[in-house]
Amino acid sequence: MVRTRVGYTGGTKTNPTYYNLGDHTETVQIDYDPKKISYAQLLDIFWKSHDPTERVWSRQYMHIIFYHNEDQRRLALETKAHLEEKIKRKIYTGIVPAKEFYLAEDYHQKYYLRQSQRLMTVFNEIYAVDADFVASTAAARINGYLGGNGKETDMESELKSAGLPSQAITRLLSILSVPKS
Numbered sequence: 531m532v533r534t535r536v537g538y539t540g541g542t543k544t545n546p547t548y549y550n551l552g553d554h555t556e557t558v559q560i561d562y563d564p565k566k567i568s569y570a571q572l573l574d575i576f577w578k579s580h581d582p583t584e585r586v587w588s589r590q591y592m593h594i595i596f597y598h599n600e601d602q603r604r605l606a607l608e609t610k611a612h613l614e615e616k617i618k619r620k621i622y623t624g625i626v627p628a629k630e631f632y633l634a635e636d637y638h639q640k641y642y643l644r645q646s647q648r649l650m651t652v653f654n655e656i657y658a659v660d661a662d663f664v665a666s667t668a669a670a671r672i673n674g675y676l677g678g679n680g681k682e683t684d685m686e687s688e689l690k691s692a693g694l695p696s697q698a699i700t701r702l703l704s705i706l707s708v709p710k711s
Contacts (some may be wrong), residue, residue: 533561534670536641537634539596541589555592559631569602573609582613582623596628603627623700639664642676648705656698668692672702682706 536558543552562572576595586592597603606625614621633639640663643649649672657663672689674680680688685706689699 531560531562531567531674532667533665534674535559535633535664536638537632539592539629539631540592540679541629548635548638551590553589555594555608556590556634557594557596557631558641562621563626569605570609573606576608577613577623580612582621583617583619593623594611595623595625597625598628633664636660636664640669640673643669643673646676646705649702652701652705656678656694666692670695672706675706 538546538551538554539557539559541552541554543550543554546552546554547599551594560572573595580593582593584593595606603625610621610623610625637644639660643653653663653666653669657666657669663669670688671680671685671692675682675685686699686703689702694702
């Protein structure tokens, strides 16, 4: 992943917030490098990350794919149909056109990472502006790792590829207890 951000989309209300969501759905926006992971691979991860046969009665927590172009729409529908055929059950996950994405409040961004004062001290030294932290590939990778995704052995190379200063990488790896090679 290049970047992940949480927010709200799919509704009609302008500038929704967590406590005034209107008809929007809480969602994650993913920027990715198609040379490293395909949209089909992202869909595979998505289908495995929730129970698509479960009916969700709240618009806020809907299972939904927001597509940005006809290729994404087609592939989402194909993978949905394939999964329905495979499991022999109806899938309730929606597939709809993307609308304007509204960034969620700062405290929702990089949730797992924000739970570590030690890690946040390093990130606050790197990024003076919270928007830069939220947009950070390194923050997205470490947040995902803390959330149980990714491999500890890949962390150093991922941080190096994110363009962080070597001193910051050393400190982050130390805090994460990842041995530096």
